[in-house]
Structure formats: C-alpha cells, structure tokens
C-alpha cells in the first residue's frame with residue numbers, strides 16, 4: 001500500500017531536511033506533501049531541493065496546512081508527519097501496520113502509553129495532555145491515552161471524509177472527536193517522542209489546550 005506523508009511545516013529549516021531524509025530511507029511506497037504557510041526561513045527551499053511536493057500558502061496554521069495536503073493524497077494510507085523531528089519517521093511502518101492488515105481505520109501513536117523514549121520535561125503539558133485524553137474518553141467512550149499526538153495514521157478515504165474545518169492546532173481535537181464519533185476502528189501504539197522546547201521552536205501554547213476542550217465538546221454535541 002502507498003503511504004502519503006502530510007508534512008505541515010512553519011519555519012522548520014533546522015529539521016525539515018532530516019525529516020525528509022528519514023522518510024526517504026523507509027522501504028515503502030510513498031508520497032510526500034510538504035505544506036509551508038508563510039515560513040520566513042528556508043523551509044520550502046530545502047524541501048523543494050529534496051524533490052518532494054511542496055505547497056506554499058499564506059500563514060493560517062497547522063490545521064489549514066493539513067487540510068490543503070488532504071486534497072492531494074494519492075496513497076491508500078495517510079500519516080501526519082511533523083517537520084520538527086519530534087516524531088521519528090522510522091516508526092511509521094509500525095504505525096500503519098494495523099491499517100495495512102485491514103484491522104484498523106485509524107492508528108494513534110501514543111507518547112503516554114510507555115515503552116518508548118520520551119523526553120522528560122514540561123510537566124504542565126503532560127497534565128494537559130492527560131486531561132484532554134481523559135475528557136476524550138469520557139465524551140466518546142473510548143480509551144485513548146494521547147489524543148493530542150502528532151502521529152496519527154488513517155485510511156486515506158476515512159481522512160478525506162472527516163470534513164475538517166479547523167485552521168490551527170484545534171485540528172487535533174477536531175480529528176480525534178470526529179474519528180471517535182464515527183465508530184471507526186481506532187487503535188493506538190506506543191511511539192517515541194523527542195520533544196523540543198519553545199527555545200527550539202515549539203509553537204503550541206496553553207491557549208490551544210483550552211480551545212481543544214471546546215472543540216472536543218462541540219464536536220461531540222454537533223450533528
């Protein structure tokens with residue numbers, strides 16, 4: 001099966017090359033779509049030099065970038081791949097395996113289920129992620145340990161059918177909520193997380209955490 005990598009990238013010149021090289025080393029049939037909205041550094045130029053599809057658009061956020069990439073998917077499976085090297089592409093074959101075997105429609109890579117290297121830092125992020133996952137489980141009667149994870153893999157037709165609308169980091173709770181609501185076969189498996197600090201370029205903030213609560217509740221109650 002062909003795997004489409006959806007790579008949202010905003011000012012990631014320090015890491016985008018290494019991410020694309022790591023994808024290149026994988027032994028799988030693949031398509032790579034980088035969506036750069038408004039980077040002021042060399043992100044898009046570096047990606048173009050690697051010979052992958054690069055879309056440039058005005059700056060709207062991670063969600064808008066993912067939505068642009070979804071329209072271009074040619075693969076049978078789609079994986080969201082951050083451009084910051086927090087998530088290691090070498091783990092994608094394991095992530096998509098339950099989909100390739102016909103067992104899963106969606107697979108979440110979890111940073112919070114143990115068994116893989118995790119950077120020890122940012123206590124309140126951990127509290128926030130645990131809380132948002134608990135809220136997800138209560139609202140949708142499921143058992144996810146890391147709803148905010150950047151590593152999510154989908155059957156391509158399933159991702160296309162989600163009708164996503166969020167432009168910013170709220171795309172994560174929107175995806176999670178819509179996936180759980182649809183009674184799809186959702187699996188999760190442990191993944192490594194080589195977290196970076198704000199000084200290293202991390203962009204998500206506590207505001208995104210509060211918005212995530214709202215989006216999870218809204219998605220649960222909307223028709």
Ligand SMILES: Nc1nc2c(ncn2[C@@H]2O[C@H](COP(=O)(O)OP(=O)(O)OP(=O)(O)O)[C@@H](O)[C@H]2O)c(=O)[nH]1
Pocket residue numbers: 007008009010011012035036037059060061062065081082083084086148149150201202203204
């Ligand atoms: N195209 C685009 N990509 C973005 C934007 N904001 C963030 N990204 C990308 O989205 C990915 C995740 O952003 P991070 O700042 O690493 O966010 P994070 O706090 O690590 O949160 P996670 O989504 O859980 O990884 C990275 O590849 C970013 O470059 C944006 O405005 N536009």
Ligand SMILES: [Mg+2]
Pocket residue numbers: 082084086150202
């Ligand atoms: Mg990140």
